[in-house]
Amino acid sequence: MITLKEFRIAVRDIVSFLYASGDLSSETFQNVSALEGTKAHQYVQSHYTSEDQSEISISLMYEKNDYLLYLNGRMDGLIRQENIYVLDEIKSTRKNIFDETFTYNLEHLAQLKFYAYMYMKNEQLTDMEGRITYIQISDYKTRYFNFTFYLRDLEAFINDSIEEYLEWISIIEHYQRQKFDSIETLSFPFDTYRRGQREMMAAVYQTIKDKDILYAIAPTGIGKTMASLFSSIKALDNDRQKIFYTTAKTQGKTIALDAINLLKDKGLTIKALEITAKDTTCFLEKRNCDPNVCPFAKGFFDRLKDATIDIFSNEDILDRQTIESYAKKHEICPFEYSLYVSYFVDIIICDYNYVFDPRVHLVRYFDEFNYQPLLLVDEAHNMIQRSRDMYSATIFKSDLIKLRRLGSKLKPSIKHAIKKVLDALTVYEDRLTYAYFLSDKDIDETVYDTIRNLLTKIENSLKENSKYNNKTQILDIYFTFLAFVKIYEYYGETYLTNIYKDRDEDLIVELRCLDASKYILDTLENKAYGSTFFSATLHPIEYYKKLISQDVGETLKIKSPFPPEHLNLVLYNSVSTRYKDRDNSLDEVIKIIKETVQAKKGNYIAFFPSYQYLNQVYEKLSSDDIEIMLQEKDMGHFERHQTIDTFRSNSETSRLGLFVMGGMFSEGIDYIGDMLSGVIVVGVGLPMINELNNQLKDYYDQAFNKGFDYAYQYPGMNKVIQAVGRVIRTENDKGVAILIDDRFDTSYYRKLFPIEWKSYNRISSIKNLKKALSEFWKINQK
Incomplete structure (x- = not known):
């Protein structure tokens, strides 16, 4: 007796x-949100x-x-007409x-045909009526x-469709079997575990099995990337699970890919994808998603299936270079290609936005329930600021x-609609005459209503002018204002509306989220199946837990694997770097820097x-015997790599x-061995005292009675810890860290x-x- 292979599809x-067929356009992806689509569906169904x-x-x-095959789906409606259902x-x-x-x-018709066939088979019917109802988001016309x-006609269609799809399923099935076999036999890729590494692996594994939340304070050197990935891979037990390795920086992606490649060399069969931002990976000199302009958008869906089969059959590590290579081969957009391919991989390496940002998160994984996301959040100390940014939105009068x-x-014309918004904004401009x-606690109602009206007018006008020359630029502005409206859906007690002008006198209106923990927790509890936040600098842990997940989650603290005597930490406690004292202490700071370098x-x-x-x-530092490298405000990635x-x-x-604390040189870089002998940290890293940070201070005072701590001290100290963390990256490194400020030598710090x-x-x-x-280097010459 033959045992049938069972699949739920x-x-x-x-x-x-x-x-799927046709062109990729600006209207194709991530344009109709899940919420908007649901509301439109409900509008149609409300007339049933x-x-x-x-x-x-x-x-x-x-x-x-x-x-x-267990075919499944959800039909939108069955409409009673006399004695039949449509x-x-x-x-x-x-x-x-x-x-x-x-x-x-054609894809929509195929879906209707499948549902009609399944309904007729279940109800023993020979024929039925069906319809596709299209509804415009702008005005709900249908x-x-x-x-x-x-x-009898659908029998052939369904048979041919499934016959073709089974060819793909057989490829997937063969891969899945190889994957789970390799996971079962996979052993740790190193002969020994680093101190704390095994402890972290066990905690991450159990977090996934319990669908829990974990915060791991994991110092540099324990191998946290490998620990988190290895244990997550070992926890995989069904093909609906996907590991999301999220990070704030490109370097974090590279480290994750290196770890996966190492496991692959040790026998692991797994598919991993790196998602790169659309503008970064676009093949055009200037992004324009109009299929009449972009050859990679024209006919995108016609070539997508072959491109997907090709890359899946031949590659396991789908990094940016690989995605772009296959996208060029098949002449399709690399960004949207990567999003589609994500359906068929096991590990997705991406920025936090694709998981947590309500405007750009991957709807297929976080608004629907066909998959089980497992979250690994690297450099999690960035999440507080990033989460606030994800739930904030800004518009500019200049736009x-x-x-x-x-x-x-x-x-x-959209001119009248634009004028209405500009007229509404004069209320704010008049008030700015005196401040x-x-x-404000809310946005002006007229401003909000006129923005919504403008969005509708743009939609209607572009429908009538689908080949308008400036369409892409107009859509960029449209999406900025659409994001503003979407974020307003979350507006509540943790929000403020800020109105001000920049240096160019451009009016700015900002919906500012002061605390996004409520929304992040919703993702963790209701959309993820186990989440681990890890960083070397989650100090104090209560601060991070409260402002990321409302104090929900377990905590793991791991000791550093490096001998503490390898770092000579100095508190230089006779200097004040407070703003009012800087001119007076400048010469002393320079002397400390020069003495440290000359030692x-x-x-x-x-x-x-x-x-x-x-x-x-810099202006006062003589450099006859020192080569000085300066971080500048507009320094790009090329200059960073050169440095x-x-x-x-x-x-x-x-x-x-x-360099500047908290900048591109202060985290995510391993200065190993002779690359770095020491750091000098000038000041306690406090964020600039201004209206925006004082808003946080006032909110944190009211919510937690820790206003200055949460708004200023803790974020500043995190930057200090990150900076010092650059010195000792391996067990053989030795170096010095000089903390210049009398505040460091107080119990408060x-x-x-x-x-x-x-x-x-x-x-x-x-x-x-x-x-x-002199004594330290005599003992510890690198």
């Missing part, structure tokens, strides 16, 4: 794979009668070759459904496409002026709280980098020191500093 997955049905689950067992498939769109060129989508289906120019020839910064030839970094302070020191390469090269003299900093030297003079450094 969603009808939507079949039809999207087989029947009491005899009609909506949201009907349907399933059917279908035997084919050696497979027993099957209704509802699709929402921003396109003009009354345009003479508009017709039904258009119907009606069909009559006969079971409206630009929009008026770009859309000047649109018919129907430089305004903060031993090597590479050093001095970290400053601001560019202004950095430049003050890092300079640290790696040999030099006859010492090098000194003058010492209580925030990581446990690895329990040994430190208090020094208050250049003479004693010189002696201490």
Whole structure:
């Protein structure tokens, strides 16, 4: 007796794979949100009668070759007409459904055919009526496409469709079998575990099994990337699970890919994908998603299936270079290609936004329930600020002026709608005559209403002018204002509306989220199946837990694997770097820097709280025997890599980098061995005292009675810890860290020191500093 291979398959997955066709356009992806689509569906269904049905689950067992397929889906509606039901498939769109060129989508028709066939088989019918209902998001007008289906005709269609889809399923099945076999036999890729590594692996594994939340304070050197990935992979037990390795920086992605490649070399079969931002990976010199302009958007869906089969059959690690190579081969957009391919991989390496941002998160994984996301959040100390940013939105008056120019020839005109928004904004401009910064508990109702009206007018006008020259630029502004409206849906007690002008006198209106923990927790509890936040600098842990997940989650604290005596930590406690004291202490700061660098030839970094302070020191720092590298405000990734390469090269003299705390050189970089001999941290890293940070202070005072701590001290100290963490990256590294400010030697700050900093030297003079450094380097020459 032959045992049939059983598969549970969603009808939507079949039809999207087989029947997606046509061009990629600005209206295609992530344009109609899940919420907007649901509301549009509900609007159509609200006009059903009491005899009609909506949201009907349907399933059917279908035997084919050696497979027993459980087809499943959800029908939008069954409409009673006399003695029969008409099957209704509802699709929402921003396109003009009354345009003479508009017709039904073949993928939508295929979905309707599948549901009609399944319904007829279940109800023992030979024929039935069906329709596709298109509804415009802008005005909820509808258009119907009606069909009559006969079971005998659909038999051939369903048979041919499943026959073709099974070819793909057999590839997937073969891969899944190999994957789980390799996971079962996979052993840890190193002969020994680093201190704390096994402990972290066990905690991450159990977090996934319990669908829990974990915060791991994991110091540099324990191998946290490998620990989190290895244990997550070992926890995989079904093909609906996907590991999301999220990180704030490109370097974090690279480290994750390196770890996966190492496991692959040890016998693991797994598929991993790196998602790169659309603008970064776009093949055009300037992004333009109009299929009449972009050849990679034209016919995108016609070539997508072959491109997917090709890359899946031949590659396991789908990093940016690989995605772009196959995208060029098949002439399709690399960004949207990567999003589609994500359906078929096991590990997705991406920015936090794709998981947590309500405007750009991957709807298929976090608004629907076909998959089980497992979350690994690297460098999690960034999540507080990033989560606030994800739930905030900003609009600029200058965008409206630009929009008026770009859309000047649109018919129907959008000029009047733009004027209405500009007129509404004069309320804010008049108030700014008497104040430089305004903060309200809500947005002006007229401003909000006129923005919504403008969005509708843009949608309607672009429907009539689908080939308008400035369409892409108009859509960029449209999406900025649409994001503003979407974020307002979350507006509540943790929000403020800020109104101010920038240096160019451009009016800015900002919906500012002060605390996004409520929304992040919703993702963790209701959409994820186990989440681990890890970083070396989650100090104090209560601060991070409260402001990321409302204090929900377990905590794991791991000790550093490195001998504490390898780091000579100095508290230089006789200098004040407070803003009012900087001019008076500048010469002393320079002396400390020079003494540290001259104590031993090597590479050093001095970290400053601001560019202004950095430049003050630079202007007075003589550099006859020191090569100085300066971080500048507009420094890009190319210059960053050049600077890092300079640290790696040999030099006859010492090098000194003058960098900003919390910037591109302060985290996510391993200065290993002779790359770095020491850091000098100038000041306690407090964020700038201004209206925006004071808003946080006031909110945290009211919510937690810890206003200054949460808004200023803790974020500043995190930057200090990150900076010091650059020095010791391996068990063989030895180096110095000089903390310059009298505040470091107070209980208020010492209580925030990581446990690895329990040994430190208090020094208050250049003479004693010189002696201490000399003794340390005599013992610990690198």
